[in-house]
Amino acid sequence: MALNYLFIAFFVIALIFGVVKAVFLGDVEVFQRMMDSTMDSAKTGFEISLGLTGVLTLWLGLLKIGEKGGVIRIFSRLLQPLFSRLFPGVPKDHPAYGSITMNVAANMLGLDNAATPIGLRAMGQLQELNKKDDTATNAMIMFLVLNTSGLTLIPISIMVYRAQLGAVNPSDIFIPIMLATYFSTIAGIISVSVVQKINLFNRVILAYLGGITAVIIAIILYFSSIPQEQITTISSAASNIILFGIIMAFILIAVKNKVNIYNAFIEGAKEGFPTAIKIIPYLIAILVAIGVFRASGAMEMLMDGMRWFFAAIGVNTDFVEAVPTALMKPLSGSGARGMMVDAMETYGADSFVGKVASTVQGATDTTFYIIAVYFGSVGIKNTRHAVGCGLIADFTGIIAAILMAYLFFH
Numbered sequence: 160m161a162l163n164y165l166f167i168a169f170f171v172i173a174l175i176f177g178v179v180k181a182v183f184l185g186d187v188e189v190f191q192r193m194m195d196s197t198m199d200s201a202k203t204g205f206e207i208s209l210g211l212t213g214v215l216t217l218w219l220g221l222l223k224i225g226e227k228g229g230v231i232r233i234f235s236r237l238l239q240p241l242f243s244r245l246f247p248g249v250p251k252d253h254p255a256y257g258s259i260t261m262n263v264a265a266n267m268l269g270l271d272n273a274a275t276p277i278g279l280r281a282m283g284q285l286q287e288l289n290k291k292d293d294t295a296t297n298a299m300i301m302f303l304v305l306n307t308s309g310l311t312l313i314p315i316s317i318m319v320y321r322a323q324l325g326a327v328n329p330s331d332i333f334i335p336i337m338l339a340t341y342f343s344t345i346a347g348i349i350s351v352s353v354v355q356k357i358n359l360f361n362r363v364i365l366a367y368l369g370g371i372t373a374v375i376i377a378i379i380l381y382f383s384s385i386p387q388e389q390i391t392t393i394s395s396a397a398s399n400i401i402l403f404g405i406i407m408a409f410i411l412i413a414v415k416n417k418v419n420i421y422n423a424f425i426e427g428a429k430e431g432f433p434t435a436i437k438i439i440p441y442l443i444a445i446l447v448a449i450g451v452f453r454a455s456g457a458m459e460m461l462m463d464g465m466r467w468f469f470a471a472i473g474v475n476t477d478f479v480e481a482v483p484t485a486l487m488k489p490l491s492g493s494g495a496r497g498m499m500v501d502a503m504e505t506y507g508a509d510s511f512v513g514k515v516a517s518t519v520q521g522a523t524d525t526t527f528y529i530i531a532v533y534f535g536s537v538g539i540k541n542t543r544h545a546v547g548c549g550l551i552a553d554f555t556g557i558i559a560a561i562l563m564a565y566l567f568f569h
Contacts, residue, residue, distance in 0.1 A: 165448075165487075165490070165491060165494055166444065166445070166448050169448035169449065169451060169452040170448060170451060170452075172452060172455070172457050173193060173451040173452050173454070173455035173457055174455075176189075176455035176456050176457045176460075177189045177190055177193060177455050180455070180456060189454075189455065189456070192454040193451050193454045193455055195454070196447075196450035196451055196453065196454035197447050197450060197451060199450065200443070200446040200447045200449070200450035200451075201443050201446070201447055203446060203504060204439065204442040204443035204446040204447070205439060205443060207320070207323055207324070207442065207500060208435055208436070208438045208439040208442050208443075209435060209439070210323045211319055211320070211323050211435045211438065212431055212432050212435040213431075214318075214319045214322050214323065215319050215431040215434055215435055216428045216430075216431025216432065217428070217431075218269075218315045218318075218319065219427040219428055219430045219431050219434070220423075220424035220425065220426075220427040220428035220431070221406055221409060221424065221427070222268065222269065222315070222409075222427055223423050223424060223426050223427025223428075224409045224410060224413050224418070224420055224423045224424055224427070225268060225408075225409035225412070225413070226265075226268075226423075226427075227413060227418045227423040227426075228409060228410075228412040228413030228414075228415075228416050228418050228423075229412060229413075229416050230264075230268065230408075230409060230412055231261050231264045231265055231268070232261075233412070234260070234263075234264030234267065234268070235257065235260035235261050235264050236260075238260045238263060238264060239256065239260055240363050240367075241363060241364065241367040241368075242256060242259055242260055242263075243256065244357075244358075244361050244363050244364050245301055245348065245352070245357065245364070246259070246298045246301060246302070247297075247357065248288070248296060248297050248298045249285070249288065249298050250288075253284070253288070254284055255281055255284035255285050255288070255298070258277055258278075258280045258281035258284055259281045259302055259305075261277050262274050262277040262278040262281050262302075262306070263305055263306075263310065265277060266306065266309075266310065266311065266524075267310055267311060267312040267313075268312055268313055269311060269312070269313040269314065269315040269316070275532075278302075278306060278533060279532075279533065279536050281302060282299065282302070282533050282534075282536055282537050283536070283537055285298050285299050285302065285537075286299075286537040286538075286539075289537075291541075292538060293538060293539060293540045293541055294539065294540075294541040294543065295534060295539050295541060295542050295543050295545055297355045299534075299539065299545075300351060300355075300542075300543060300544060300545045300548065301348075301351050301355070302533075303529060303530060303533055303534070303545050303549065304347040304348070304350070304351050304545065304548045304549050304552055305344065305347065305348070306524060306529050306533070307347065307523065307524050307525075307526040307529050307530070307549040307552055307553065308340070308343040308344040308346070308347035308348075308523060308524065308549075308552040308553075308556065309340050309343060309344075309521070309522065309523040309524035309556065310340050310341065310343070310344040311336065311337070311340050311521060312337065312405075313333075313402070313405065314332065314333065314336045314521040316496075317332060317336070317499075317517050317520055317521050318330050318332070318333070320496075320499065320500060320503070320517075321503070321508050321513075321517060324500070324503045324504065324508040324513075325507075325508050325509075326503075326508035326509055326513075327509055328395050328398075328399075329508075330395070330398045330399055330402055331391070331394060331395045331398060331514070331567075331568075332398075332514060332517045332518050332521065333398035333401065333402060334378070334394050334397060334398050334567070335394075335514075335518045335560070335563035335564060335566075335567045335568075336517075336518055336521035336522065336560070336563075338375055338378065338379065338559065338563050339518055339519075339521070339522035339556055339559040339560035339563050340521060340522050340523065340556060341371070341375055342375075342555055342556060342559035343522055343523045343552045343553065343555050343556025343559065344552065345368065345372065345555075346551055346552050346554075346555035346556070347548060347549065347551065347552030347555075348368070350547075350548040350551040350552065351544070351548045354544050354548065379566070382394070382566055382567065383566065387569075390566070390567055391567070391568070394567055441493045442493075442496070442497060442500070444493075445493055445494055445496070445497030445498075446497050446500065446501060448497075449497055449498065449501045450501075453501070453505075458483075461483075462479055462480060462482075465479045465482055466479050475565075477511055477512075477569065478511070478512070478515045478561050478564065478565070480502060480505075480506060480512040480516075481502055481512050481513075481515035481516040481519060481561075481564075483498045483501075483502075484498040484499045484502060484516040484519045484520055485519045485557045485560075485561075488519065488520065488522075488523055488525065488553065488557065489523070489525065489526040489527060489549075489550060489553045490525070490527055490528075491525060491527075491528065492524070492525040492528060495520055495525070496520065498516065499516040499517060499519075499520045502515075502516035503516065503517070511564070511568055511569060514564055514567075514568045515560070515561060515564040515568075518560040518561075518563055518564045519557055519560040519561065519564075521560070522556035522557055522559060522560035523552060523553045523556035523557065526546070526549040526550060526552075526553055527546075529549075530542060530545060530546065530549065
């Protein structure tokens with residue numbers, strides 16, 4: 160629904176700007192530019208979507224190897240002690256724990272196709288414990304915010320888009336996204352825990368969150384202490400080494416568990432082409448709407464207003480062109496993806512704006528969409544503090560993404 164209103168708003172605002180320019184400013188060619196933009200954007204959307212096939216096929220095949228090899232189960236076992244403290248209302252040994260940990264593990268690994276059905280199963284199991292059928296329980300809200308915070312270990316879709324749009328090193332956003340999404344998740348956990356009076360000073364929680372936070376802070380301090388050119392070199396090298404290490408771990412674990420690696424890869428890779436084809440109408444729709452909005456001059460005015468505001472409060476404005484991606488992210492995943500692609504198309508995949516937009520895109524998930532799908536699946540109408548805590552996680556993740564982009568790329 161949000162994307163429907165957004166789509167209409169882009170065209171209506173573009174029409175108003177076009178009429179004003181043509182009638183009052185004498186710019187009679189504005190509608191020609193808007194029509195040219197619709198055709199160019201449609202062509203671009205098709206070419207990008209079709210071009211994703213190769214890289215998407217590769218990663219989906221590799222992820223299927225990890226899934227078949229039992230990587231999700233390994234992550235689930237690692238997360239189980241933490242989640243048993245974050246969900247105090249769920250009885251010990253309840254099946255919901257297994258579904259929750261598997262869902263979060265699948266999301267961390269970028270296995271969206273596996274994460275969503277597991278997540279819906281988890282929400283159904285939590286609903287069985289619910290004494291008020293239409294009101295979200297504490298456990299449901301914590302689970303939902305963990306999803307909206309978008310904790311991601313492998314930002315596959317973003318790397319795939321960056322590769323297709325000509326990035327020299329598509330994985331250079333790996334570490335910045337990992338850091339930003341961690342801050343988003345921590346903010347979500349803390350905000351929910353404060354409302355629900357969960358004891359964050361529990362030894363197990365402190366061991367998990369404190370230990371990981373210390374590592375994250377150490378990484379940031381290290382990169383803050385070296386020259387910018389070294390940051391780029393070391394970050395890119397580390398990203399590629401870690402990603403290749405993850406791939407090798409998937410393969411070795413699969414070998415250990417006697418998985419037919421070739422067949423698993425083929426099974427996952429088969430989803431690449433249908434997935435790329437499925438993206439085409441959504442990407443074309445949002446790129447055409449953004450293109451018309453930009454050609455009318457409305458985008459330029461919006462960016463000028465933002466630049467003026469941030470300059471007035473003494474903030475560097477180099478990131479402003481990536482702000483539309485940030486504004487769109489809580490509302491629509493497709494819309495935010497379109498904004499990210501538009502930023503990379505306009506300014507370049509390796510431009511600072513392109514890298515900020517990519518980092519923002521990977522920092523959080525789509526709060527309102529997740530709330531609609533997960534709560535809608537079990538008939539929840541009273542979401543209580545879910546939206547507020549989800550937006551706190553989003554805001555923190557977006558701010559962290561911009562700061563990480565400045566640290567690593569500016």
